[in-house]
Each structure stands twice: as structure tokens, then as C-alpha cells.
Amino acid sequence: MPPWHGGGRGSTPRGSTMKNMETMHNSNSEKIVAFENQQEIMGKIREDGFAEYAKTLPNMADAFDLEKNKASSELHRCICCMDGRTPCGIHSAGSGMLLSDAEFNKLFEESEADSISSHTGCGAAKIYAERNGLSGDPDEIAKQWAQEKAKELGVPYVHLEVDKPFHYERVCYYDGTGNFNYKGVKGLPPGFVVGRKFMEKGASLAEVGVAINIIFGDHGLGGLLNEENPFVLAVVADNQKEMEELKKELEEVVKTLGKKVTINGFISPKEEEETKISRIAA
Numbered sequence: 001m002p003p004w005h006g007g008g009r010g011s012t013p014r015g016s017t018m019k020n021m022e023t024m025h026n027s028n029s030e031k032i033v034a035f036e037n038q039q040e041i042m043g044k045i046r047e048d049g050f051a052e053y054a055k056t057l058p059n060m061a062d063a064f065d066l067e068k069n070k071a072s073s074e075l076h077r078c079i080c081c082m083d084g085r086t087p088c089g090i091h092s093a094g095s096g097m098l099l100s101d102a103e104f105n106k107l108f109e110e111s112e113a114d115s116i117s118s119h120t121g122c123g124a125a126k127i128y129a130e131r132n133g134l135s136g137d138p139d140e141i142a143k144q145w146a147q148e149k150a151k152e153l154g155v156p157y158v159h160l161e162v163d164k165p166f167h168y169e170r171v172c173y174y175d176g177t178g179n180f181n182y183k184g185v186k187g188l189p190p191g192f193v194v195g196r197k198f199m200e201k202g203a204s205l206a207e208v209g210v211a212i213n214i215i216f217g218d219h220g221l222g223g224l225l226n227e228e229n230p231f232v233l234a235v236v237a238d239n240q241k242e243m244e245e246l247k248k249e250l251e252e253v254v255k256t257l258g259k260k261v262t263i264n265g266f267i268s269p270k271e272e273e274e275t276k277i278s279r280i281a282a
């Protein structure tokens, strides 16, 4: 018997394989439920477009009020991950772990961030650990990184938990407003949020790529997404001009991916009101 068969110790790997298969089976059925739960909303978005769908939601302005979804009772401009399970303020993958120092400083200053968070099960932390050749638990590495950053900048640090051990986002919001949180409005689907407002195009598009890799990978919805049920990149813009510019940026990402990733979007209601008023005035 060749050494890699492991001889008499075969029972341990077989046992753990069965356990893994069981876990995989459980998480697959949970994924199907999480996927199915969003079918109705995603169907409306696909048929009518996100802008039309958003108009049917009451109090859309609440999605642009970071006070409504604070990281704690005090903190509302917390730098959090792009992860759709932990949205609470200013968004960047791994709370900015993957940015250069200059990019992070720009994000921190321009966003007027009031705190920094880490979270459990961070995909960006894994990328950070690999990039820097760090062994050890990526979550612990992320915690330490965020704690040190917070200390250096003199702001509070927060740790956030996730509600599911896998990703179920059907959307990646590409936010040009810097104030968006889907949790502010019931009916907006959970999504990754890439904070385009405070990051340059290159870093932002790289994060969109991370979201796509995660959601089509083992920790995401994988095979449940297809041409009929595409992953949606949704521009969230302050005005029509910005909408067109940001959609154009995303086209660079989707052109090689076929129809399983589509682009959509909507404009913040505040701006829509102002446009309406100026149209009436004219």
C-alpha cells in the first residue's frame, strides 16, 4: 500500500470526511433556503429594474441615514467590511486591510469615520494573511489589525458577528454616496457594499472582484446563481451623471463574466426629489 493511503489510520480521515460531508450538506440546504427567501425581491428587481423597485419601498431615505444602523449605540460612521452580513457605516474590504496606507488614510479622513471594526469569518482577512505570508487564524489577524489601527487613530474598536457562516448576498452595491446602508430599509436585499465614494476606482473594482469570487465560491451561493438568477452589481448614486459613470466602471468587470453577473442601480431619493423640483420649476 502506498504511504499516502495512511494504512490503519484510515478511520480518522474517513470519519472527518463524513463529518465534512454532513456539514456541507447542512450548509447547502441552508444556502438554498437563504437563496429562495430572496427570489421574490430579486425577481422584481430583474423584471422592473432596481430603480423602479426601489421606488416601491417606503422610506427609502432611511437607507441613506447611517444614524439608523449604528455599529453600537454611539458609533454610526464605523469603518466596516464590504461583507453583506456586517453593514454599518463606511465600507471597505476587511475594514481597509487590503488598501495601501495612503488609500486607507484617504478613506478614514474623507469619510469622517468614528470607529473601526473587525468581524468573524472575514474573506478579506484571509486574502490579507495570504498576501503577507501570515500563518494563524485570519480572524485573529483581522482583530489585531483593526485594534492597532483604531489605537493609532485614537478611535474606538468594535467586533461584529455574522448571522450565517456562509455568504448569501445576491447583490453587490457599488456606493457612490458614502451614506448607504441597505439595512435601513426593509425590502432592500442584503448585499456586499463597496464604498466607491471614498476609494479610488482601482481599489473599488478590485473589491467588486472579491465579492464575485466569494459569492461564486465555496463560501457563497455558487451554483445557485446563473443567467436566470444573476448576481447583481447595483450602483447607488447621488445623481444620474454619477450613475452612468459608475455603471461604465462596472462594465469593465462584467464583460468577461457573461450573463451570470448583471449591472443595475438606483439614485438616492433625496436627489430624485431635487431633480423633480427643478423640473417643475423649469
Ligand SMILES: [Zn+2]
Pocket: 081, 082, 083, 093, 094, 095, 119, 121, 122, 123, 124, 125
Ligand atoms: Zn470581511
